[in-house]
Amino acid sequence: MSYAGGNEGVTEANSPRLLDQVRSRLRLRHYSLRTEQAYIGWIRRFILANGKRHPRDMGVMEVEAFLSRLATDGKVAAGTQNQALSSLLFLYREVLGVELPWMETVVRAKRPRRVPVVLSRDEVGRLLARLDGQYALMASLLYGAGMRLMECIRLRVKDVDFGRNEICVRDGKGGKDRRVPLPKKLHESLRLQMERVAVIHGEDLAAGFGAVWLPHALARKYPSAQRELGWQYVFPAAQRSRDPRDGTERRHHVGETQLQRAVRSARIRAGIVKPATCHTLRHSFATHLLEAGQDIRTIQELLGHKDVATTQIYTHVLNRGGMGVVSPLDR
CATH class of the missing domain: 1.10.443.10 (Intergrase catalytic core)
Structure with a gap:
């Protein structure tokens, strides 16, 4: 049971194995459970947003488009978009063994400079x-x-x-x-x-x-x-x-x-x-x-x-x- 390669796409029936690989790698690197849950969620969302295609059959274009939509359509905070980016980079680099070039064209959500709230x-x-x-x-x-x-x-x-x-x-x-x-x-x-x-x-x-x-x-x-x-x-x-x-x-x-x-x-x-x-x-x-x-x-x-x-x-x-x-x- 794994995400199928080739052009057969990804189905719910065979989905757990890739995510299990991600979990195993995260635990090997001693990531926290909260980070694990967040990364798994972003990777699943990325796959579903691209018609359940296997991530190995996608690349920089799909990653850039996904992250850009988060910033432009989803209006997400800069930290949220950066977390999604980190999740996908971990998937490709640590699990699939694919080194993605620096994605200059990604539309990044701007991180505003905020003065922290302080109590007297x-x-x-x-x-x-x-x-x-x-x-x-x-x-x-x-x-x-x-x-x-x-x-x-x-x-x-x-x-x-x-x-x-x-x-x-x-x-x-x-x-x-x-x-x-x-x-x-x-x-x-x-x-x-x-x-x-x-x-x-x-x-x-x-x-x-x-x-x-x-x-x-x-x-x-x-x-x-x-x-x-x-x-x-x-x-x-x-x-x-x-x-x-x-x-x-x-x-x-x-x-x-x-x-x-x-x-x-x-x-x-x-x-x-x-x-x-x-x-x-x-x-x-x-x-x-x-x-x-x-x-x-x-x-x-x-x-x-x-x-x-x-x-x-x-x-x-x-x-x-x-x-x-x-x-x-x-x-």
Whole structure:
């Protein structure tokens, strides 16, 4: 069962094999499940848009036309189009072994330069005050440590160091590790959360479960590690579920949509009109450090930015008006 070659086209009955090859290659390269799902979706959409022809029978012209339609007809964001492009390049280069020349004629969606939404310290306080329990702790970590949403949700017990007042963020954006500050105000809440994790883990072990997903074949290298408390998620899901990759029943981390909904509801109840999200707390972390006189290179390291130019966007949102300039009216 595979996408047929030649001129026979692609049928639903024989479609899984090519996509299975893509999945296998993605997992071999240690891509995340979210990226895998996105790439598979774009590749399937590309094939259907071209009459179910096999991708090997198509090339640069079809890829360019597909991406151009996304920008011109679909009005997609630049990031969405770039994700589709990355998906197709992965298909041709990594799965089909075809090197596509640089596609100069692709109509690319323009990426607008946006100034990030930033909350004031008062607004952050009002927002956090309207969150309870686990969600209050998670949102406090986003602001207090500058973590990304998924970095917080995927946090493991072993990576929280109370003695050094730091958190080790593993496999962040770009596959990089980094260390971020652990606010002392969160010590007690985090310890209580970890006690809760220990209880849940003990119940899972007693029920014959307790193994957690480990990255990069660590489960084979260290067979007992997946049942150790240190590898468990700090914010576990309420129920066990089956891993879509291998069907194993495990307790995964909490879903990101739950925290996103809680933050949105808290923002509305706090009377904050800015379109603040979970990521806004990370933006606020960086901006408030800059306002306090922290060195921009240090903030770059804390945020995990590859280029300091990415971090410099926060210099435009300091609490001194547009471009950091004091209005002459105030003088």
